[in-house]
Amino acid sequence: MGRETAMTTSGHAMRPxxxxxxxxxxLLVAAMLLGAMLSRSIPLPRAYGQDDQGAxxxxxxxxxxxxxxxxxxxxxxxxxxxxxxLGSYIVNAQAGCNDCxxxxxxxxxxxxxxHQPKQxxxxxxxxxxxxxxxxxxxxxxPGLTTGLPADFTFEQFEVVLRTGKDFxxxxxxxxxxxxxxxxxxxxxxxxxxxRAIYEYLxxxxxxxxxxxxxxxx
Numbered sequence: 001m002g003r004e005t006a007m008t009t010s011g012h013a014m015r016p017x018x019x020x021x022x023x024x025x026x027l028l029v030a031a032m033l034l035g036a037m038l039s040r041s042i043p044l045p046r047a048y049g050q051d052d053q054g055a056x057x058x059x060x061x062x063x064x065x066x067x068x069x070x071x072x073x074x075x076x077x078x079x080x081x082x083x084x085x086l087g088s089y090i091v092n093a094q095a096g097c098n099d100c101x102x103x104x105x106x107x108x109x110x111x112x113x114x115h116q117p118k119q120x121x122x123x124x125x126x127x128x129x130x131x132x133x134x135x136x137x138x139x140x141x142p143g144l145t146t147g148l149p150a151d152f153t154f155e156q157f158e159v160v161l162r163t164g165k166d167f168x169x170x171x172x173x174x175x176x177x178x179x180x181x182x183x184x185x186x187x188x189x190x191x192x193x194x195r196a197i198y199e200y201l202x203x204x205x206x207x208x209x210x211x212x213x214x215x216x217x
Contacts, residue, residue: 063086065089066089066090067085067088070204071092071119071125072122074200074203075204075205076203080199083192086192086193086200087196087198087199090193090197091197092120095197097126098120098121098126099130099216100132100215101128101137101138102121102124103130103211103212104121104124105121105212105215105216105217106118106119106120106216106217107119107121111216123210125141125204126201126204127139127141127207127208129209129211130212135179138168140201141205141206141207142204142205143206147202149198149202152167154195154198160181160183161197162183162187164178164183164187165177
């Protein structure tokens with residue numbers, strides 16, 4: 001007497017153990033609801049380029065970054081703008097094409113390997129001329145007469161990156177395959193990525209090689 005007792009809907013006294021279980025269940029539900037509200041109101045840290053739109057926004061971020069880091073003016077006339085931006089991101093931020101295909105690779109006073117602020121050599125950008133023993137990197141800028149990267153159609157370009165075929169047969173005594181170009185890596189790229197690289201290379205200016213002692217100078 002003098003002490004309240006929880007009652008069930010049928011009027012029987014509720015056992016203490018059952019009452020405790022219901023109490024903790026209510027606490028769990030409340031915690032879950034609070035967590036759901038907080039997850040909506042407090043933004044979680046995200047990797048660069050990701051947001052609630054997922055993969056689509058991730059590619060859009062790479063396209064924007066590609067345009068931001070392109071070291072030369074781009075001719076977008078008749079080009080797929082999204083592919084050009086994506087191609088720039090792949091070429092300049094992932095594939096490292098500049099180190100092997102620009103001679104010299106960096107502008108004077110802007111070699112990051114010398115603790116200098118990075119700036120690509122725009123004057124000879126991707127014009128080849130870097131020596132690797134008996135091999136010399138090719139000019140992959142648009143040809144003056146064809147306007148095509150390295151004077152390749154896309155179909156030829158794809159064969160080069162998928163198989164390493166040397167259409168010029170520059171070193172027949174050594175191999176009919178490219179020996180320095182990392183085509184065994186690039187051959188695993190998605191079709192869209194290869195198309196994006198080609199579209200970007202189609203948009204850069206024609207250039208001629210400069211003078212350098214090796215890659216990454």
